[in-house]
Amino acid sequence: MSDEKRTEVSELGEFGLIDHLSKDVRFYNASTIKGIGDDAAVMKVGDELIVTSTDMLVEGIHFDLSYIPLQHLGYKAIAVNVSDIAAMNATPKQVTVSLALSNRFSVEALEVLYEGIRMACEAYKVDFVGGDTTASRSGLMISVTAIGTTTEEKITYRSGAQENDILCVTGDLGGAYVGLQVLEREKQEFLGNPEMQPKLDKYPYVVGRQLKPDAKMNIIYELADLGVVPTSMIDVSDGLASEIFHLCKHSELGVAVYEDKLPIDKETYETAAEFSIDPNTCALNGGEDYELLFTLKQEDFEKIKNHADIHTIGYMHQAQNGRVMVTRSGNTIPLQAQGWKHF
Template sequence: MSEKRTEIGNLGEFGLIDHLNKNVKVKNATSVKGIGDDAAVIDAGSENVKVVTTDLLIEGVHFDLSYMPLPHMGFKAVAVNISDVAAMNAVPKQITVSIGLSNRFSVEAVEALYEGIHAACEHYGVDLVGGDTTASRSGLVISITAIGEAKKDEVVYRDGAKANDILCVTGDLGGALVGLQILEREKQVFLANPEMKPELDKYTLVTGRQLRPDARMDIIHELKELGVKPTSMMDISDGLASEIFHICKASNVGATIYEDKLPIDKQTFDTAVELNLDPITCVLNGGEDYELLFTISQEDFPKLEKHADIHFIGHITKPEEGKYLVTKSGTAVQIKAQGWKHF
């Protein structure tokens, strides 16, 4: 090995992933889609394919159990994987759950975690079919793999967006980030003075977005019923701006979105202002909303036009037109993908 030392922070998470996988080529005929989408796609030898996605969650990096109750943590760990299955336009069927536990955790604590895992299995109709349980040196480690199913021609990738397609997002954005800031603030207040009771009542929507995200399988089923197959799709886990970059890169297109079309809940907006955060920055760069970002052909617009929970935030452009946000005052500002950097 060379003596050279390059810090991972220099590359960032996406840079590191690109760097490690630059020479990876799939060889097996059943590997329909490898690295580079929300999930891998594996041929099943029938009209269906399997989609496979996995997430590794580490205490102190991805979650803080001082405000995240264990049942919520269990539910969320499953939901974030289901969200990736949804983003492929597939239906989740199985999960495996591996956990690493330090000796701080009692059997009762693990039961509380699994209460949430089982509740999520019930909610999403998936079976817990395997996993691994082991000791950990520091804190809780959760690694979940979700397996879903879709008809071969129903799978939606990130690379199918075309110029003039309409960019859609579900639900509202920024809430999970704002909720996290509130939980962090109240934790600091509590640490400074344990007599203080955290003031969380007026923030239940935003804290709920952080503590109890729900994968949008409802939208996947509705799109099917309405006869709409998105041209591209992914879930919003790292922030809208970052995901738009992923879709534009994979599809080789540009995008223009409009500030006044971005969906933000009133409580998210007000709380962001209270925290001295720019609400639009929260919408663009806040992670963990687990809503869906997708593109549709113009001809499908009438089918979704009146949907209460789908918002049309802009459109796809030619690659040379770049990625822009048009502000309320009409100025076009270049979008920067900030995303989450754990390193």
């Protein structure tokens, strides 16, 4: 019997696994500026910075074809990758799409999937330039690589926040998670009674947040128009609290977040209450909102204070002051991150 130690991937988790496997990675080209550890890798080509991000969506893990239409799935696959490019304060230019699919998918079904891909490419003004297609013995897998450009003056990493920077988030939070709860409930009712019709009319916003998320490229363009370069940034894919922790870790800072500043849509709030879920828990830990979380210098506050889609939710402070949330009652409690766990 072998004495070789076996470590389960679940012991490390997604980010621990990435840190472990990449600890001995070396760069051999001077053009590589940033590798593993941010929303996208960064390479210097001439006067431009090229940013590249890859994301994989796996059936049964990231999506359920019993309730997500293929057209929406194609759109979402592009949007979530464009969101990573946006999080680097860059502009997406090209995407590649690779598929692994089982024989249950017809040509007609794939045409619908690719229609969603084309719609997203049109919406974000990106070129679909290639990819790969292969067979799968179990379901559908979609891997998208997005390529964008920016400059050294505008590139934004997770590591640039400074003490007293303002913490901001776009849009609203928790909707995608609540939408998922609605879809899962309707699926279970359908499995029990295949004659039933899904009751989704009451939840258009939250269901839409789950099925067809939108990358916030408009915010990147608007910040540029305002002359604002965030000091750090990340997209909200695994839950707000988890993403805040990433900014804290990479910038070596702590944070204070104000509970009463968390932006939550009325439909999200009411639907969470219907499911007996705390709306703040949805906002902090739900994930898949694909909003942008970023920090700004204090002097930039005047430029964004009246922006309807940018919300100030806290500030960065010294690491020894911890990662805390100030409750509505004024109490200070540790901020908990319980976002999506891949393993």
